[in-house]
Amino acid sequence: MSIANQVLAVNDDLPIRTDKPVHSGKVRSVYWLTEEDSHRLIKQKGYNVADNAPLAIMVISDRISAFDCIWHGEGGLNGVPGKGAALNAISNHWFQLFKDNQLADSHILDIPHPFIWIVQKARPIMIEAICRQYITGSMWRAYEKGERKFCGINLPEGLEKDKKLPELLITPSTKGILKGIPNVPEADDVNVSRDNIEASFQAFNFSKVEDITHYEKLLKDGFKVISEALDRVDQIFVDTKFEFGYVNDATGNEKLIYMDEVGTPDSSRIWDKTEYQAGNIVENSKEGFRQFLLNYFPDPDILLNKNRMDERFALAKHNSLPQEEIMKISKTYLNIAEKVTGKKVILSNNPKQEIIDVLRNEYDLIV
Template sequence: MAQCVRTSLNPPKTLLRNPAKSSPVSSPLFHLPKSKKHPRISMSQQNQQELSLDSLINSTRKEEVLGAIKGSLSNCLWETNLLKTVPALKSKVRGKVRDIYDGGDYLVLVTTDRQSAFDKILASIPFKGQVLNETSLWWFDRTRHITQNAIVSAPDKNVTIAKKCSVFPVEFVVRGYVTGSTDTSLWTVYKNGVRNYCGNALPDGLVKSQKLPSNILTPTTKADDHDVPITPEEIVKSGLMTEADYCEASSKALSLFEYGQRVALEHGLILVDTKYEFGKGSDGSVLLIDEVHTPDSSRYWIAHSYEERIQKGLEPENVDKEFLRLWFKDHCNPYEDKVLPDAPEDLVCELAWRYIFLYETITKSKFELPLTEEPIHDRISRNVELALSSLR
């Protein structure tokens, strides 16, 4: 791998206190791995499926699955208690969306239907956990030419069994466009005057939803309450990662994103931004973990209408959870209010459909609605027990 780090003759003696508002360092510690600059190509010139918002809103497939979605509103997977049903499991860590169990030599990751945004749990979305798990598995399988991953098996629609590894406490956020509505989104910090973000110099004159000249990496620390933007220099100086590990992971993140953008565009979508997580295996290899290009970790727009809408000053048509974020921002202060309003049922059903729509559009596979006769928790317990028995 090409070296992406060089040591300055006079490196700074103190860390930058505010990476979002810091000025460019004249003698940087890092040369970030840059994504390739490609000529701007009209969306209509790409070999892509012509996808429209109408196909999302009025498709016969939507009517087909809405009944199942509404019928499962009271049967969402909000919480799991596999410690009571699977004796081989030792402990549990509850994340925002995933319940992670210690299975000895392996981790058992159960993707629930919990919906998070603004660092809070907002709702339960029918079939969401299955969509995220199966979407990630599809991408994990198709990105092996870029990086190794920690996946061992997937014994259930909501479950992945993975190798144990030492997780880097950094999220690798890759962005291709200036957009977003959260406090750490690129558009939010840019409109507030920031022109150097996580080590990336940003030109004046950008408008919301504009494509960046090249993809950029804006890492954040992994925190329980709120992710914090951080520069590459700070990552190494604070001991979060070594220079070599950061260079390898950041290079893989940019390559994964460029590949994801190509695949998405072939299917009529724009992969706008996403985040990756990596860990270090027992053999020292850097492994891709967690999730890949899901509607939870990524922002997707419909490609066919993008240029026309931008020229008219309109928001791109999105196929992710952004409209849920915007609803909460319109009805409360999601960062400061202690009690948030309940998401309306029609909003929950629409989000469930969008997640299924995105899965089917990307994978070209029909989403298999699970049988509702068996409680989800019983099914997961049975499948996890069988899978762990086969690994002993």
């Protein structure tokens, strides 16, 4: 069997019963179940959610996105073998660890297959919350230019690139385009301060202003749990993105939960600790792929300059990347998943058919 057949690149064409359009993101696709199917599954499976909670099937893919584009490789490789299963396995592991440490629940109710989650609908907090333990990436670029205030936080003089920060920092940005918030531009992914959030907490979708403190605690506690676990397998948790939302449980209580994915190579920077101590940065995350792209193309400004998006999309569309580079990324994802979970990620020979079979036989969700 060719490697290309083991890749799930298209994940929005499954015959899952739904009466709404399928939402397809860069990596995951979401199928909202009918009211009848949601209600039936809540009853049958005993999920701890409100009777009328909308449920969805979230299907991951092996697609790889970077710089807002989807990339492909030679030989019909439209994704990275093992990437989807590795991402889900890592997220599942951390979500379970959060639960074991009494932090908070996640939006995931069930995991029928390594590629799929059954999730409940949450009301999202409109913030991408970045936790940073080291100064690197966009924060370093701003610091190097002389900026000493980042997301409302005053930074001391004398910080060095890729070195540990004096304390863990929370540097939030907007999730989507938020309108009418004083001092916050109407654009996606704009850095905001805690003061901005507090002054307009309802615009960011917080139920009450006190929940901001709770969200910050969940951020720091979640980061600590993952950081300590990664340290035990000789990895450094550099920075990561968290997302949150509200749901109601079976008794009607509103609670703040973790959403999306956590602590994965897609949403985090993870460095090899032994190499770091020897003075080298070895990325065990998607950052390695980004660096490859910047070095591979003669004009990296296309990838960094948002005014050149048409050229960037053309670059991704018309360039098949070397297969060995795609397989290097595959190795990075599979290795870090196996380190985190302690288990081997088994590659599926026909992921699409496996998903259809399990959703038909065990959940009666296939038309």
